[in-house]
Amino acid sequence: AQSVAQPEDQVNVAEGNPLTVKCTYSVSGNPYLFWYVQYPNRGLQFLLKYITGDNLVKGSYGFEAEFNKSQTSFHLKKPSALVSDSALYFCAVRDGKMASGTYKYIFGTGTRLKVLA
Amino acid sequence: GAGVSQSPRYKVAKRGQDVALRCDPISGHVSLFWYQQALGQGPEFLTYFQNEAQLDKSGLPSDRFFAERPEGSVSTLKIQRTQQEDSAVYLCASSLWDSGGVELFFGEGSRLTVL
Numbered sequence: 765a766q767s768v769a770q771p772e773d774q775v776n777v778a779e780g781n782p783l784t785v786k787c788t789y790s791v792s793g794n795p796y797l798f799w800y801v802q803y804p805n806r807g808l809q810f811l812l813k814y815i816t817g818d819n820l821v822k823g824s825y826g827f828e829a830e831f832n833k834s835q836t837s838f839h840l841k842k843p844s845a846l847v848s849d850s851a852l853y854f855c856a857v858r859d860g861k862m863a864s865g866t867y868k869y870i871f872g873t874g875t876r877l878k879v880l881a
Numbered sequence: 882g883a884g885v886s887q888s889p890r891y892k893v894a895k896r897g898q899d900v901a902l903r904c905d906p907i908s909g910h911v912s913l914f915w916y917q918q919a920l921g922q923g924p925e926f927l928t929y930f931q932n933e934a935q936l937d938k939s940g941l942p943s944d945r946f947f948a949e950r951p952e953g954s955v956s957t958l959k960i961q962r963t964q965q966e967d968s969a970v971y972l973c974a975s976s977l978w979d980s981g982g983v984e985l986f987f988g989e990g991s992r993l994t995v996l
Binding site for chain 2: 798800805806807808809810854868869870872873874
């Protein structure tokens with residue numbers, strides 16, 4: 765079965781510095797990968813996805829992610845962090861086909877990003 | 882509506898009570914998912930609807946959990962005889978298609994606390 769791992773529970777970064785939130789995946793076949801952000805007491809918001817094509821994917825709020833097939837990674841990056849980026853970040857992978865012919869999505873355990881002023 | 886709407890946002894139930902959580906997806910979205918998010922964890926899949934058909938309920942933790950989407954729009958997740966371990970945030974998500982390459986749109990969740 766497909767899975768994702770987020771090895772860091774928390775990442776601290778100073779405002780203005782680049783940030784990286786790590787994600788590794790395990791899939792059979794071509795991976796469909798996603799990043800979501802969750803602010804306190806809110807639902808998850810979609811940031812970006814990798815389906816195919818360029819390994820560097822650009823998304824919302826200046827975030828980007830780099831797909832690395834050899835390392836089975838899909839790390840989230842931003843060149844210059846903002847205090848308002850502080851939130852919980854989830855990596856997700858599309859699981860295999862269900863009996864219905866569609867898919868379900870498997871989420872990592874989340875990484876809390878704290879951007880310090 | 883503009884987004885996925887869930888109600889109630891907060892629910893406190895005594896152990897043994899039945900609860901019903903409502904999800905109103907984005908209009909026209911075919912796919913609807915329910916996820917359970919325990920404190921400090923990622924969302925865990927519960928069940929999936931394609932229009933009114935419940936095509937996967939493999940994630941429902943017990944037969945006390947029941948979900949329906951009778952007209953292919955609003956969905957209700959019902960939990961009977963609630964237990965303390967049912968305390969979690971229940972997230973509803975919808976998407977336009979079911980191709981698997983499409984992002985999910987999440988509601989803000991219903992936080993259930995069972996005393």
